[in-house]
Amino acid sequence: DTAVSQTPKYLVTQMGNDKSIKCEQNLGHDTMYWYKQDSKKFLKIMFSYNNKELIINETVPNRFSPKSPDKAHLNLHINSLELGDSAVYFCASSPPRKDGSYNEQFFGPGTRLTVL
Amino acid sequence: EDQVTQSPEALRLQEGESSSLNCSYTVSGLRGLFWYRQDPGKGPEFLFTLYSAGEEKEKERLKATLTKKESFLHITAPKPEDSATYLCAVQAYETSGSRLTFGEGTQLTVNP
Secondary structure: OOOEEEEOOEEEEOOOOOEEEEEEEOOOOOEEEEEEEOOOOOEEEEEEEEOOEEEEEOOOOOOEEEEEEEOOEEEEEEOOOOHHHOEEEEEEEEOOOEOOEOOOOEEOOOEEEEEO | OOEEEEEOOEEEEEOOOOEEEEEEEEOOOEEEEEEEEEOOOOOOEEEEEEOOOOOEEEEOOEEEEEOOOEEEEEEOOOOHHHOEEEEEEEEEOOOOOOOOEEOOOEEEEEEO
């Protein structure tokens, strides 16, 4: 009964390669996110989708491209991987807002990407 | 730009030794402040949401409070299983979508 799942959990690859990380949530949420956590544990948002529509697109290199085939899935494709892309990438989801208040985000287990 | 600063960076406690973690924030207009717990090798786990100054929430040995400039996470009589990194995050009214701005976390270690 995993709520937010990511695959793979670990990804080791060479510089210059292209790779994808997949995320799925079975919570029925409308909004999904990608975060990057660097070696200092600092979590920073990269993208957010609401009902398959991109609503947050932070200043990340064009090599990163999110894709949402439906509202339960949000994938992250990375082209021409660089050493600095090594980090843990987290997917998250949140339910629709109620009465203007903000609902908490639920995180997946993370994908540790190592670029050699 | 929204900013979140957490202190201390690391905290070591003996089992049963109560203490507090601090989260100072600067936002244009606070919609919500969130506390998460993160265990090694796992994703952040939601703990609390606070919306307005003066609000308090409790869960087991944890109590979160909020003022106009900061939030505290009080840990009463901690146990070794409370060891984790505690993350604070804010969302502002003026930010687009559902963006959370996180602090760098406080790594808590509780020794038996």
